[in-house]
Amino acid sequence: MDRQRKNAIVTGLVLAAMALGIYLVVILKFLR
Amino acid sequence: MAHATTHDHTHGHADAHDHHGPPAGITRWLYTTNHKDIGTMYLWFSFAMFLTGGVMALLIRAELFQPGLQIVDPQFFNSLTTIHGLVMVFGAIMPAFVGFANWLIPMQIGAADMAFPRMNNWSFWLLIPAALLLLTSFFVPGGAAASGWTLYPPLIIQQGISVDMTILAIHILGASSIMGSINIITTVLNMRAPGMTLMKMPLFAWTWLITAYLLIAVMPVLAGAITMLLTDRHFGTSFFNAAGGGDPTMFLHIFWFFGHPEVYIMILPAFGIVSQIIPAFARKPLFGYASMVYATASIAILSFIVWGHHMFTVGMPAAGNLFFMYATILIAVPTGVKIFNWLSTMWRGSMTFEAPMLFAIGFIFLFTIGGFSGLVLAIAPVDITLHNTYYVVAHFHYVLVSGALFAIFAGIYFWLPKWTGHMYSEGMAKAHFWLSMIGFNIAFFPQHFLGLAGMPRRIPDYALQFTEWNAISTVGAFIFGLSQVFFLYIVISTIRGGAKAAEKPWDGADSLEWTHLPTPAPYHTFETAPVVK
Numbered sequence: 001m002d003r004q005r006k007n008a009i010v011t012g013l014v015l016a017a018m019a020l021g022i023y024l025v026v027i028l029k030f031l032r
Numbered sequence: 033m034a035h036a037t038t039h040d041h042t043h044g045h046a047d048a049h050d051h052h053g054p055p056a057g058i059t060r061w062l063y064t065t066n067h068k069d070i071g072t073m074y075l076w077f078s079f080a081m082f083l084t085g086g087v088m089a090l091l092i093r094a095e096l097f098q099p100g101l102q103i104v105d106p107q108f109f110n111s112l113t114t115i116h117g118l119v120m121v122f123g124a125i126m127p128a129f130v131g132f133a134n135w136l137i138p139m140q141i142g143a144a145d146m147a148f149p150r151m152n153n154w155s156f157w158l159l160i161p162a163a164l165l166l167l168t169s170f171f172v173p174g175g176a177a178a179s180g181w182t183l184y185p186p187l188i189i190q191q192g193i194s195v196d197m198t199i200l201a202i203h204i205l206g207a208s209s210i211m212g213s214i215n216i217i218t219t220v221l222n223m224r225a226p227g228m229t230l231m232k233m234p235l236f237a238w239t240w241l242i243t244a245y246l247l248i249a250v251m252p253v254l255a256g257a258i259t260m261l262l263t264d265r266h267f268g269t270s271f272f273n274a275a276g277g278g279d280p281t282m283f284l285h286i287f288w289f290f291g292h293p294e295v296y297i298m299i300l301p302a303f304g305i306v307s308q309i310i311p312a313f314a315r316k317p318l319f320g321y322a323s324m325v326y327a328t329a330s331i332a333i334l335s336f337i338v339w340g341h342h343m344f345t346v347g348m349p350a351a352g353n354l355f356f357m358y359a360t361i362l363i364a365v366p367t368g369v370k371i372f373n374w375l376s377t378m379w380r381g382s383m384t385f386e387a388p389m390l391f392a393i394g395f396i397f398l399f400t401i402g403g404f405s406g407l408v409l410a411i412a413p414v415d416i417t418l419h420n421t422y423y424v425v426a427h428f429h430y431v432l433v434s435g436a437l438f439a440i441f442a443g444i445y446f447w448l449p450k451w452t453g454h455m456y457s458e459g460m461a462k463a464h465f466w467l468s469m470i471g472f473n474i475a476f477f478p479q480h481f482l483g484l485a486g487m488p489r490r491i492p493d494y495a496l497q498f499t500e501w502n503a504i505s506t507v508g509a510f511i512f513g514l515s516q517v518f519f520l521y522i523v524i525s526t527i528r529g530g531a532k533a534a535e536k537p538w539d540g541a542d543s544l545e546w547t548h549l550p551t552p553a554p555y556h557t558f559e560t561a562p563v564v565k
Contacts, residue, residue: 008147008222015214019252026256026286030271 053555062157065149066555067134070156072451074131075444077159079520081123082437084167086513088116093475093509095492096502109492110178111194115166117181118198121298122205123163125432128440129301130155130212133240135451137216139545139553140234142225142562147218148211155211162204169194169201180490182287183258185272185280189265196265199258206251213244213251220244225544227564231325234543235318238325239304242332246293246300249336254290257283281346288339296335298432299399300328302439303370306392309446310374312540313389314381320373327366327373334363344415353412360410367403371396387461388538391442394469395435402430405480420490423483429476441468441519448526449533450545453552456526464522467515474508 054060054069064070092112095103104112134152138145146152169176174192177183188195220241224233233241260271261283270276272283303324311318318324340348340356348356374396383389405427409415418424441464448456478501487498494502535551545553548562 004222008218011218011221012148012214015217015248016210019210019214019248021252022249023252023256023259026253027259030260030282 063153065145065153067138067145067149067152068451068553068555070146070152071131071134071136073156074127074134074159077156077163078124078128078131081119081127081163083516083520085116085119085124086516088112088119090509090513092116093506096494097506098503099494099496099499101493104492106492107175107178110180110490111170111176113490114177114180115170118166118177118202119163120432121181121294122202123159123166125298125436125440126205126209127159129240129243129298129436130209132236132301132305132440132443132447133212133216135447136545137219137237137240138223139549139557140237140543141220141223141228142544142548142558142564143219143223144556144558144561146215147223148215151211152215155208155215158204158208158211162201162208165197165201165204169197172197182284182291183261184287185261185264185283186274188261189273196262199262202258203255206255209247209251213247216240216244217248225558225561225564228544231322232564234304235307235321235324236301236304236543239300239307239328242328243297243300246297246332246335250290250293250297253286254294257286257290260286281343284343284346285339288342289336291342292339293332293335295428295431296331298436300332302395302399302436303328305439305443305446306374306395307370308541308543309388309392309442310377311542312446312538313386313392314378314383315540316377316381317542318373319376319379320369323369324373327369330366331363334359334366338363341410341412341415344412345419357410357412361407364403364407371400371403386445386458386538387456387465388442388446390462390465391438391445394465395438395442398430398434398438398469398472402427402435405430418483420488421483422479422487422489425489426476426479426483429479433476434472438468441465444523446538446541447545448523449537450549450551450553452527453533454526454530455533455537456522456530460518460522464515464519467518468512471508471511471513471515475505475512476508478502478505478508 054064054066061069061073064073091104092109095101095109134146137143166176172192172194174194176194177188177191177198179188179191179195183195183198220233220237224230230238260269263269264271264273264278270278272278272280274280307318307324338356338360340352341360344353344356385393405423409418409424409427445456445461448454482498482501482505485498487494487502533551536546537551538546541547544562544564549557
């Protein structure tokens with residue numbers, strides 16, 4: 001796997017984790 | 033990364049353009065991972081949604097042509113305003129800009145394709161079931177969601193199954209947007225050609241990079257809000273249900289925390305398109321490139337702290353209202369920087385006024401009107417009287433139709449020669465511009481007067497004193513709507529034939545797709561990255 005592909009996959013995963021994290025934080029914040 | 037590794041040997045090697053040509057038939061579109069094909073599909077999808085939402089708009093305007101109820105019943109009217117809003121925001125404007133991003137970003141930064149071509153295909157094809165869910169919700173018992181596109185509880189909790197279809201559709205659209213954004217950010221950050229530093233990127237790529245971050249930050253917030261609506265409706269929670277100890281106002285806060293950045297998601301790529309067109313037709317480099325980038329970033333950051341201006345009337349403390357008022361007014365500063373830079377780019381330029389430039393100038397003129405009415409609405413005490421009136425409707429249509437949509441038209445005329453290899457008819461395109469310009473202003477300028485006089489939005493009937501301006505507005509809406517059918521004709525006739533486009537039809541265009549690629553752009557571009565000096 002070349003360096004550019006690795007970097008792209010890491011960037012993509014970080015961004016996807018951001019999105020999922022924000023989604024969960026919004027819901028969990030209001031779950032009492 | 034997205035290297036084309038398959039060679040279609042049946043076409044031989046004689047013609048470099050056909051060498052990597054697309055497969056024939058429907059599979060080309062179903063399985064495509066080509067950024068240009070996906071961009072084309074996004075643009076056509078967006079146009080289909082634009083016409084669908086446009087028919088709803090014309091039904092709304094037809095009903096409002098005269099006071100009293102003539103054409104539709106009130107429940108259906110409310111469904112029309114709701115689905116019109118959702119279709120235009122999520123189905124027309126956003127996918128159109130993603131279409132532009134797909135077509136242009138790889139070419140502008142010197143990449144072979146998007147970073148994740150298969151995910152790109154998936155992002156597009158998710159749109160189809162979402163659109164079907166949204167549109168077929170008209171035909172279920174109770175009719176389509178009728179709460180307005182903002183889906184406020186408690187009303188939205190009480191309606192039938194169509195609301196669940198709408199919530200599912202928005203979840204799918206959100207997932208598609210997030211995947212598209214991940215693709216765009218990854219492409220821009222990882223796949224630029226050697227020498228293409230961030231500060232050398234064309235403004236369109238810059239505005240989309242920032243927009244994509246906005247999308248990743250706020251689409252999950254919307255998803256969270258509507259997931260909570262769904263569990264309130266079916267799983268016994270009370271996030272927004274006062275009867276169970278929840279707070280309907282909280283939905284407004286969460287929704288508009290998404291909703292205001294969403295406004296900029298729909299306008300920043302438009303800024304990018306206009307920032308490329310103005311220099312091309314003024315034959316001068318863009319004035320203040322770096323300040324444009326910083327202004328875009330400033331607008332994006334500020335968009336997170338102004339959501340309260342959509343809800344000045346819900347009873348926030350005065351300090352809260354004041355904070356949101358001042359923060360909102362602050363956004364005029366970076367927006368003003370942009371307007372100033374566009375005007376300075378034109379200043380003493382060697383300008384010509386082909387259709388893309390006409391739409392770009394129309395954009396600056398009318399978007400500024402929309403910006404100013406936004407400043408009026410930002411003033412909390414004024415907003416308390418104007419809230420939920422037609423003044424608000426006039427304001428956001430100036431921003432989103434003569435803002436976002438005019439920029440889309442400008443961009444389509446600008447890049448159509450690059451995409452198709454054919455030149456559109458300049459005379460017809462100019463006629464399209466003037467019909468749109470005149471129709472739009474006849475439709476929406478009177479709505480300022482209606483709003484100032486107190487006409488509420490989302491009501492199918494009105495008091496007699498509003499009759500004249502409503503009739504005029506409806507006439508304008510039909511002129512505007514029908515001129516878009518003319519636009520469809522112009523685009524199709526350009527694709528099917530017309531004069532061959534010059535390699536670089538616009539003198540001042542200087543981004544890679546014009547300087548480093550033939551016209552029309554070949555199916556695969558930059559298999560070897562260009563070196564940017």
